[in-house]
Amino acid sequence: MKIRDIDTLMIDSPGRKWTIVRVFTDEDIVGLGEATYSNKEPVVAAAVEHMKQELIGEDPSRIEYLWHKIYLNSSVSAIWRMAGPVWMSAMSGIDQALWDIKGKVANLPVVELLGGKFRDRVEVYTHFGGATPEASAAMARRLVGEGYTALKGGALSNSGNRFDQYLEDGRPQETAAHFAAVREAVGPDVKLLIDCHGRFTVATCIRLARALEPSDLYVFEDPVPPEDLSAYPKVRREISIPVMGSERLNTKSHFRQLLEIDGIDVAQPDLMYAGGITEVRKIATIADTFHVPISPHNTKGPVGIIAAAHLMASIPNVAPMEFVTGIDWRDDIITEPLKVEDSCIVLPAGPGFGIELDMDGVEKHRWRPGDPR
Numbered sequence: 001m002k003i004r005d006i007d008t009l010m011i012d013s014p015g016r017k018w019t020i021v022r023v024f025t026d027e028d029i030v031g032l033g034e035a036t037y038s039n040k041e042p043v044v045a046a047a048v049e050h051m052k053q054e055l056i057g058e059d060p061s062r063i064e065y066l067w068h069k070i071y072l073n074s075s076v077s078a079i080w081r082m083a084g085p086v087w088m089s090a091m092s093g094i095d096q097a098l099w100d101i102k103g104k105v106a107n108l109p110v111v112e113l114l115g116g117k118f119r120d121r122v123e124v125y126t127h128f129g130g131a132t133p134e135a136s137a138a139m140a141r142r143l144v145g146e147g148y149t150a151l152k153g154g155a156l157s158n159s160g161n162r163f164d165q166y167l168e169d170g171r172p173q174e175t176a177a178h179f180a181a182v183r184e185a186v187g188p189d190v191k192l193l194i195d196c197h198g199r200f201t202v203a204t205c206i207r208l209a210r211a212l213e214p215s216d217l218y219v220f221e222d223p224v225p226p227e228d229l230s231a232y233p234k235v236r237r238e239i240s241i242p243v244m245g246s247e248r249l250n251t252k253s254h255f256r257q258l259l260e261i262d263g264i265d266v267a268q269p270d271l272m273y274a275g276g277i278t279e280v281r282k283i284a285t286i287a288d289t290f291h292v293p294i295s296p297h298n299t300k301g302p303v304g305i306i307a308a309a310h311l312m313a314s315i316p317n318v319a320p321m322e323f324v325t326g327i328d329w330r331d332d333i334i335t336e337p338l339k340v341e342d343s344c345i346v347l348p349a350g351p352g353f354g355i356e357l358d359m360d361g362v363e364k365h366r367w368r369p370g371d372p373r
Contacts, residue, residue: 001105002026003060006052006094008035008045009357011301011333012367017041018301018333020357021048021093023101025060031101032353034304035093036272037085042369047090055094061105063098067091067278083250085273095276096307096353103352110307110353114281114314121344122312124323125150125193133181140182140190143325149343150191150218150320153178155200155208169204170196172211179215191218191320198222198248202234209239219244219266219295219319229254232263244268244319247297251275252282259290266319270297271308281311288317295319302334306353309345321345332361 004024011018016038023031037044051070058066070091071083103110111117126143128151130136140151155170156178179192186192194217196205205223212220220241224231226248236243242265249255251274255267267287269280284294296308298321305323312318323345331337335356339346348354 001029001060003055003058006048006055006097008048008093009362010041010045010367011362011365012371013301013327013330013365016299017367018303019044019089019093020301020303020362021090021097023055023060023094023097025101029101029104031060031097031099031104032303032355032357033093033096033098033100033276034272034300034307035089036300036304037089038299040086040089043086044089044093047087048093051090051094060098060101063095063102063278066098067095067275070094071275083254083275085248085250088250088275089272092272092274092276092279095278096271096303099277099307099310100352107351109347109349109351110277110310111313111347114277114311117313117347118316119313119318121341121346122309122318123150123320123344124148124340125152125191125320125343126323126325127151128153128182130178133177136178137181137185141185144186144190147340147342149189150193151182151186152193152195152221152322153182154195154197166201168199170200170208172208175208176211176215179212179217183215188216193217193219193221193244195221196223198225198246200224202231205235206238209235209241213240217241221268222246222248229258229261229263232258233261236263236265242266244295247273249274252279252286255283256286259287259292265292267292267294268297269294271311272300272304273297277307277311280308281315284311284315284317288315291317293317293319296321298322299324302330302338302355303353305338305345306348306355309347310353313347329361329365332358333365334358334361 128140244266
């Protein structure tokens, strides 16, 4: 079997264009992956187009070899060890599609190729928010009523200081009021997470975390910018809320460094930004040696969600995975809807990732360069 072609399809979802990668083979087996890098999607699609010239004619079963060919050795497309989110997202989408092909050829779900099921379903968290603490509490109460057992909200922003990291502080008392209202609304057993989006200094995020400590949060996500990994342990030493990070890191080496300096309690790779299944499973193994679970950042479409779920179902060290709700038409683009029960994604039973595109739905929601953003 040989790779015959590779293309991308972009879906016009709110806030981002889901970037679906298709790898075609000369035996008419098509693998699906996702390479969504929010608001940079046309650039990622161009990177996929650039990479494919060195993958046409290759054996798609040689996943590890092809990953390293692109990362290290190719004469045209090599990253040359200078990993970044655009290039790694492109490679991630291709990598996922190769795993999907491998599962379809073997007539097995991808989770079985990764060592088999450690679990049958993957716990997820979703998001709450509101203009007032009361509105946040009402939304959280509704989501818990729908079966979700883990919820994340964001730190409030000083919008006038958006580009000044030294003035941005998350409005600690106001943010804490939202989380206190949510905690009271949902009770003690629901996991609550906060996302800081990597935008605070060490001092300001410590102040924010201490205001939040009475609400018994599960994790404090991306408190500081990831370009200075040494900031993470400075925060972690001073707060009682476990620290999670970082969706913005792109390789296993980045995560190893963050783990070695005791920077995080939960690792948060993004399957799209960090090299696909081939690289993120290694990140999970490295994290396991530090007794750290992983919680994939996953604000993507159904292909990326299911790809990450297959990996999460196969490993021992997991924390709830991110899951975006509220896009009512999401399942229009696949032939069978995603199954979510009791705050868990249930893996499809079919070969590969167990999902296929519904091309009528794809065309209905498709975005092309030149369309309104």
